[in-house]
Amino acid sequence: MTTKFDVEDVLSKLNNVEKVSLLAGTDWWHTAAIPKYNVPSIRVSDGPNGVRGTRFFNGIKAACFPCGTALAATWDAKLLHRAGVLMGEEAKAKGAHVILGPTINMQRSPLGGRGFESFSEDPVLSGIGAAALVNGIQETGVQATIKHFVCNDQEHNRNGVNVMITERALREIYLLPFQLVVRDSKPALFMSAYNKINGTHVSENPRILQDILRGEWGWSGCIMSDWWGTYSTTGAINAGLDLEMPGSTKWRGPMLIQAVSTGKVPQHILDKRARNVLNTVNRAADANVPENAEEKTADTPETAALLREIAGDSIVLMKNEGSVLPFRKDKKTFIVGPNAKVATFHGGGSASLAAYYAVTPFDGISAQLESVPSYTVGAYAHKDLPLLDLVLKTDKGERGFSFRAYNEPPTAEHREPADEITLTKTELLMMDYQSPNLKNELWWADVEGYMTAEEDCEFEFGLGVYGTANLYVDGKLVIDNTTKQTRGTMFFSCGTVEERGVVSLKKGQTYQLKIEFKSSPTCKLDKGDNVLFGPGAIRLGGAKIIDADEEIARAAEMAREADQVIICAGLNSDWEGEGADREIFGLPLYMNKLISTLTPLNPNTVVVIQSGTPVALPFLPTTPALLQAWYGGNETGNAIADVIFGKTNPSAKSPLSFPKRIEDNPAFLSFRSERGRVIYGEDIYIGYRWYEARNLPVLFPFGHGLSYTTFTISDLNVERIDQKIKVSVAVKNTGEVSGAEVVQVYIQQQNPSIRRPKKELKGFEKVFLEAGEEKKVEVEIEVKYAAALWDEVREAWVVEKDVYDVLVGNTSELTGELKATFEVERTEWWNGL
Template identity: 50%
Template sequence: MRDAGLYQEAESPNKELDVDSLLKQLTHSEKVALTSGKDFWHTNPIPRLSIPSLRLSDGPNGVRGTRFFDGVPAACIPCGTAIGATFDEDLVRQLGRLLGDEAKAKGAHILLGPTINIQRSPLGGRGFESYSEDPFLSGVTAANYCLGVKDRDIVPTLKHFVCNDQEDERMAVNSIVTERALREIYLSPFQTAIRIAQPGAVMTSYNKVNGIHASENKRLLEDILRKEWRWDGLVMSDWFGTYSTSEAIKAGLDLEMPGATRFRGQALSHAVLSNKVQEHELDNRVRNVLNLINKTRGARIQESAPEMELNRPGDRALMRKAAADSIVLLKNEGNILPLKKEKPILVVGPNAKISAYCGGGSASLRPYEAITPFDGIASQSNSDVSFAQGVYAHKLLPEIGTCLRTDDGRVGFSLKVFNEPHTSTARTLLEERHLTDTNMWFFDYSNSKLNKTWYADVEGIFTPEVSGIYDFGLAVHGTGKLYIDEQLVVSNVENQKPGSAFLGSGTVEEQGAIYLEKGHHYKLLVQWGCAETSELKIGGLVDFGQGGVRIGCALNLSQEQAINDTLVLAQENEQIVIFAGLTGEWESEGYDRPNMNLPPGTDELISRLLDVNPNTVVVIQSGTPVAMPWISKAKSVLHAWFGGNEAGNGIADVVYGNVNPSAKLPLTIPKRVNDNPAFFNFYSEAGRTLYGEDIYVGYRWYDKVGIEPLFPFGHGLSYTNFKLGGLRVEDHGREKIYKVQVTNDGQRAGAEVVQAYISSPEVFETCSQIQRALKELKGFKKVSLEAQQTQEVAIPIDTTRATSFWDESRQKWCSEKGKYKILVGQSSQGPFLEAEIEISETLWWTGL
């Protein structure tokens, strides 16, 4: 459904709830109901008291709405690390406003984002969702995201509180972390975002923190979040992340999600009646739910509003700008980039004709459109554009939906739903849908006539572009068979094995091969049965219900032959760009990466291509660092992340010079995974993960131990050249403003990120045993300059906060007297302009 306007407003603003009065009128059972969800995406209403139901929606890089299956298309902005790479507070706030508008279009009062966990390791499966390895950058970026969302009267949700930094045993693992590291690294982004933006909601993490699950950790939720920080919003669980009744209520968990409840309902009523939970403790939880409803009034969203599609030109332009502004120019020897549109170009690689627009898991959604790098390049080239696959990089065979056509010629296929099995001679068609996505998860599919056991047929026409052997694949939660022109090619019915599809509830992908001729129209038929038809029962905390089917296909390639064919073309082309990296299959919620490697064959392809043409431009897409064993050969390298709907256009804008790259790395890229600070302490071991690197996360570690990274935090080049000079300090008491002259002495307009770090005092006079990082980011500013332009940039720094560490003996922040250096530069590795400040008296403090 598409709406010509922005969204459907209620005819009048929702009436503000009188919370104190309602608490007196609510029955015990109504109070209990308000502390849990009604269903997967809504809170419970109390109609007799005009208490409405609120809608929540994922987040963090878009607004999915309420449907996993055949959802309404949405805007997908670049992933978290891409947004962090922009170092652009104004841009992030604009993106927050876009997401606020998208939330209104989807009828959602609450957006489940931003994600502000810390990338302890390059291997974290969900690392792409977060902004940075640095807590200051993460907190400031999150704050501007929240401010933008709040500009549209939508409630943002900080998540996941706290130490949800890996996927391995994420619901059970015990994150063991010192109090100092907890405060300085992991709680710090939440503290900063709350101080600046006061978001209305916080989501707890799945894991334990020092022995207690976050959702029932009173010290985190009450002592720190509410008492010390004086935050008055709502605390909700992550989905299925509530593990108790009394403990969670008493700790401060207001809302259990999703519904129907597991731990509240009758269990909570019994806990209150038996005095395990006091009535006033239940009232505190209900009060926060009612206050949250009042915070959503300004959005004027109807209860259970229909979901709309925006897809506005201005939004597409903003997403394209964000995609381009997030791209980091890692190397550009000999000024190979930008390429020339007037010259022919060879586009190579496994990521060229797919759109790696976001990572996997709950962050993924159905985009309005997903522009591939090849399409972006082809749309801007004024000469010949040729393509070579080189190698594949998929885990499962690529989805085939957009390669199919319906009988009447539309892109996609038909899905036909029946209660009767495929063997029945008398089947009644319950529903037929036209779809384009062959990764169909029926978790939230509904039809009033549907039986518990039901079936579906997928029908489409496949026309090969070349003759050859084609591999077809089926991964199912249920059972399935795939036919080509009535010939059985794949059967996934018997002897099924568990796989990663459908968040771990599905089977491995079963494959079959068949020879097909170019230009011939083949009828593809998949006969699928729901989860009830399968004998494979995968236990787990979550029941994913009705099942799913994923259909993939690819031309069978000999890797060696494909690489050799690519090298032949490379010898005939002067301009070559290779697109490689990861996708949502490799980086996803639910599992961590086993290593930093690119998919098999990719490094060989890049290395051999660089041997043939050293001027080949390498573009890597990933949400977290990857190994680059070929880096010494490469002259020009771009890191393009998962760039959202407009990824391909944004990449092409940078490759061709429409946009001068200005992004900086929000995390360190190590030379090898062994060098990263969490190498010995990542993954769960005996049910726990020891945060053994303590405060030395990211660049703090590489600085302290003297390990040279491949590319440091804050690194990023430009097509022009910037110089810094004339550093001066304005003293405003506790706040100091550092002003620096930034000059663009090149021939192109561009933008530079000025970064301010603080170094430890040279002499510790009161806490002589405290070890400090060599430097920590405490301020930054992005400035745009025309060629040959100079501008003074001001970076304010609160010296009390900037110089403080967490004193575990006093359980307070300590700004220690002594001399500190302010280092102002263009990356964490300098060179730096230096200034000195002196703290004359040691100060201990608490709060925000």
């Protein structure tokens, strides 16, 4: 698809039925084509940390990038631009013209289910980072979609919650990252949020979509809904929503045609919406991707190298008492923890995909050691039992299991499979599964595989389902998830809880596992307000039952005997994912007890935490070294090993504040939807703005991050050049190894007319220095962005006549040593960009 068409010429020839057909998807991932006018269908694809392609179910493998908070932790716009270029190339391999990302909602609370997808608690860091990513994507001809516009900051009741927020907070915090992305990268598409703002759903909110986005900011792209985030016909289209997704349409089609014919939707509005979609389709030719292209993989050494670099540069060295890190490769090493032998490389929901590969921390670390490390799990951290991907084999002894779909129930005689597939992942998301041989919405499937016990043990199986299902082991019913069902958080909160059953296994014996599944019409759960995902879903997990105290005691003995200890802990996609917010702030199950027991036993101990947002760290006082490793994508394990052994000198800075207690978080009392509303009572005081305003100590401040070398920042100079300020400093690497430092520039007004945060990040720059090297670093900031606050009376940004302090450092917890000023000589108001 390389030929463009004349949008105005085509629009003039289309009748209203054809125009309306353009305004909704035809399926999950494609827009409508009009062949007689050479208007092709284009393909969209998730998402925020990789390009999945067109299938959740049995999808083509793809590159998985570090999650959003990890990308932000690099504080490196140049690196994120390179990441965006790679994302664009990955999209082309999947035949996609549009990427549904990046996500730049704000982290009001660490408990947000999709917090890991977004960048930061700070709008400037979010906006600058996302703009770099978008520029990289769109440099390839692929189009980026900024989402979720706006205030989609929680999963609880996300489709119905009314976000009650002041105009000042909306402008200064929640809209600002989107505004910066429009200013700096002009993304092709916006995706509207599910929620309401001050009483009106965003997808039918003309003030948000028209007055601000298209009016004030002058943006002229295409606005699509989130999936099933369109709630009306006339309201949404008159408000500015161009494209309803996914298809087939619920709100457009005949209803929209009638609305136009009766004048409820003016003709010129229909034409505008169709024009915006046509412009997006036309622009897709720049990607040089054929219509309905075959999906391919693009797993190259160059891709692996860049993913490893990004992941390594995202890992934050939070603590390094006595310079215990980096570790030596020739020492006796003990690796422990539930995240060690599992590749926890992405969060759940739209961010999930089938990766080319995923390196576990154990494998990454082992590959760099000179001898084999000792290992034990220590404690479990799963919410749902671990998937059995690496355990199951087919009846032919190959990795995987069989999936056979039928038009008839198991009681039917001589039934034949309508479809038969060999799969490898025991989480089956079938929202996009189709088989031409299945005749009705109601159908049956047998999922069958074999596992061989590694030891005598009591083994617990877990089965979650959307639809109904039972698990049989060697023909014996172990789990009944059919007779009675209880709603859980699986499958975007559409599915059941994980029902569990226990089987006694004998070492060396092979067992047949068989799931009898019936599709979604048999589901007994109340449909509620959840998005329903097609034919159904299955999740099968399992783990040996362990005695936690015995396992911790065993780990303690191994820790004493080792020269160095690596504890791999954290969360996973069960705890952090789309459809539900986190239930706990701390680490799950016995993790805290394990870490608190081990860290005092060996002075050469590092704790590696994998989570998308902060967790409680009660063991911090006895922990010599701590790494925050996020969800690092394909190269997770290699990147962690690179940092632990010094191949990568950590240079990341935390994009989030780490509170001591969840009760200290500004959204603690107002995070969940209550009677359909959530009040953003903290107003503009989100993240470090809140902790500083209340003088609340935190475990780690926003912008914190250590290195294996040392730096000095000196010679601050602030120069006013027309409508900008140029901030310059000298940065010197005073240590013995090369490394990188982040210069962070904060602004505070000396005499504001209304209350303001103590300071706010307004710019930053990352600089790489050899040992002993010194460089001058400059950061330019427009005065109107450096100094402005939102004036709710004038409905405009205002830059007040005053003196403003410029504070520079390498963390938000500044010493005050580097401080200069600039002056604004008269008060001015402004709108737009």
